[in-house]
Amino acid sequence: MDLDFYRRLASSLVQQFGSSCEVVVHDLTGEDNDHTIVIIENGHVTHRKVGDGPSRIVLEALRAKDPSELEDSAGYLMKTHDGRILKCSTIYIRNENGGIDGVLGINCDITELLMAERAIDSILNHKVEATIPERIPISVNDLLDDLIEQSAAQIGKPVALMTKDDKIRAIRYLNNAGAFLVTRSGDKVSKYFGISKYTLYSYIDAKTSDEIEKKE
Numbered sequence: 001m002d003l004d005f006y007r008r009l010a011s012s013l014v015q016q017f018g019s020s021c022e023v024v025v026h027d028l029t030g031e032d033n034d035h036t037i038v039i040i041e042n043g044h045v046t047h048r049k050v051g052d053g054p055s056r057i058v059l060e061a062l063r064a065k066d067p068s069e070l071e072d073s074a075g076y077l078m079k080t081h082d083g084r085i086l087k088c089s090t091i092y093i094r095n096e097n098g099g100i101d102g103v104l105g106i107n108c109d110i111t112e113l114l115m116a117e118r119a120i121d122s123i124l125n126h127k128v129e130a131t132i133p134e135r136i137p138i139s140v141n142d143l144l145d146d147l148i149e150q151s152a153a154q155i156g157k158p159v160a161l162m163t164k165d166d167k168i169r170a171i172r173y174l175n176n177a178g179a180f181l182v183t184r185s186g187d188k189v190s191k192y193f194g195i196s197k198y199t200l201y202s203y204i205d206a207k208t209s210d211e212i213e214k215k216e
Helices: 003-015 056-064 111-124 140-155 162-175 183-192 197-205 209-215
Strands: 022-027 039-040 072-080 085-094 098-107
Touching: 003 039, 003 098, 022 072, 056 140, 056 209, 085 140, 140 162, 140 183, 162 197, 183 197
Parallel strands: none
Antiparallel strands: 022 039, 022 098, 072 085, 085 098
C-alpha cells in the first residue's frame, strides 16, 4: 500500500471539505490488529490519532474469508462518543490480487447541518425522522464494549436471564463481527457472560438446540 499517495489524498480531501471532515486510513497488512490507523487528518472529529485501533467495518475486513464480497459504502451515518452525527464513506484499498490491504474512511461532521435542518423543518411544520447511528469507537476497548452491548441486544434480555443457547447466539454474533481479533477480548467477553474461557471457545463451535431441531 502506497502510504505516501494516501497521505497526499487525505490532505487534499480535508483541504477540499474543511475542518469538519476527517479522513482516516487503516493498514491491514500488519499483524497488530489493535493499532491499525496509519494516517489521519482532522482526527479531532472522532478524537482518534495514528496508532489507534479499528472500527467494526475494519474488523469485518480483517475477518473476511472472501474479500470480493465486501463492497464500498457511502453516505451512512455514525455517531461519536459525545453525540455528534457523522456522514461516512468507506472505501476498501485492494491489492493486485483483490485482497484488502487497507480501509479509507471519510467522516464528515454534519451535526450543525442537521440542527439547521430541524430548525427549518420546525418552522415549516415538517416532521424529521429520528435516526440512531452506530457509534465510532475511539479505541479497541470501546469497540469491544460496543460489540458486546450489540450482542446482548440481539438476544433481548440481560445476561442474568440468558440460557446457554442465548449465550451461544450472543458469542456467535461477536465471533462473526470479528470481536475476537481484539487482543485479550476473550477475557472481557468471558467475564461479561459469566463463563470460563474454555466454555467461551466451546460456545463458539457449539450448535444451539434450535439449529439441531432444524436439521432433524
